[in-house]
Amino acid sequence: xxxxxxxxxxxxxxxxxxxxxxxxxxxxxxxxxxxxxxxxxxxxxxxxxxxxxxxxxxxxxxxxxxxxxxxxxxxxxxxxxxxxxxxxxxxxxxxxxxxxxxxxxxxxxxxxxxxxxxxxxxxxxxxxxxxxxxxx
Amino acid sequence: xxxxxxxxxxxxxxxxxxxxxxxxxxxxxxxxxxxxxxxxxxxxxxxxxxxxxxxxxxxxxxxxxxxxxxxxxxxxxxxxxxxxxxxxxxxxxxxxxxxxxxxxxxxxxxxxxxxxxx
Numbered sequence: 001x002x003x004x005x006x007x008x009x010x011x012x013x014x015x016x017x018x019x020x021x022x023x024x025x026x027x028x029x030x031x032x033x034x035x036x037x038x039x040x041x042x043x044x045x046x047x048x049x050x051x052x053x054x055x056x057x058x059x060x061x062x063x064x065x066x067x068x069x070x071x072x073x074x075x076x077x078x079x080x081x082x083x084x085x086x087x088x089x090x091x092x093x094x095x096x097x098x099x100x101x102x103x104x105x106x107x108x109x110x111x112x113x114x115x116x117x118x119x120x121x122x123x124x125x126x127x128x129x130x131x132x133x134x135x136x
Numbered sequence: 137x138x139x140x141x142x143x144x145x146x147x148x149x150x151x152x153x154x155x156x157x158x159x160x161x162x163x164x165x166x167x168x169x170x171x172x173x174x175x176x177x178x179x180x181x182x183x184x185x186x187x188x189x190x191x192x193x194x195x196x197x198x199x200x201x202x203x204x205x206x207x208x209x210x211x212x213x214x215x216x217x218x219x220x221x222x223x224x225x226x227x228x229x230x231x232x233x234x235x236x237x238x239x240x241x242x243x244x245x246x247x248x249x250x251x252x253x254x
Binding site: 017024025 | 171174175177179186188
């Protein structure tokens with residue numbers, strides 16, 4: 001067991017806070033990733049959300065609680081949608097962890113580091129081209 | 137000394153880092169900032185980078201700061217020979233964003249000492 005996990009397991013409080021912060025970091029890093037993909041800055045996101053840059057800063061550094069509603073607004077602002085799955089804890093049963101197609105390689109390392117029971121997967125782009133093909 | 141072995145980087149700590157950590161972490165309020173800081177270090181080691189420019193910043197002369205909320209931060213550098221090693225010089229908890237030149241000097245001193253004797 002590494003020293004970080006050792007610290008996390010040293011008390012129930014540490015374990016809870018470590019997992020909470022791990023999930024927040026997963027989500028905020030994915031928001032940054034999507035911002036990069038779109039070539040946007042924090043200020044652009046604030047503009048799209050109709051709020052101040054400092055508000056977005058607090059959301060992205062975990063200082064302000066990110067509600068599901070604000071997460072949904074962020075996804076909309078980033079032309080994305082969010083998929084949330086509950087997966088069995090890695091520490092309980094390794095083989096049961098399910099990764100969406102194509103995400104396993106990119107994110108397995110990240111998810112494998114946590115013992116979360118909730119995995120939030122990054123904003124997949126809405127496949128408008130496919131929709132057009134189907135309807136057309 | 138190895139602190140955490142990630143998929144991309146191994147995080148090592150200097151003696152100064154080990155000595156300064158308890159005081160820095162005890163000053164971090166609220167205490168959940170400690171959990172955030174450990175997650176940032178772990179994520180950096182596993183993924184090879186932190187995307188948020190606010191949470192890992194270059195401080196000059198190859199020294200970087202990994203910053204949690206409430207001022208808890210770790211100064212460190214990429215090992216000059218083993219590029220898969222990131223060494224934490226020391227931990228500190230301070231409110232102001234601006235780099236204190238004394239911290240940069242402390243990290244530079246620790247780097248010379250660590251890389252000379254390791």
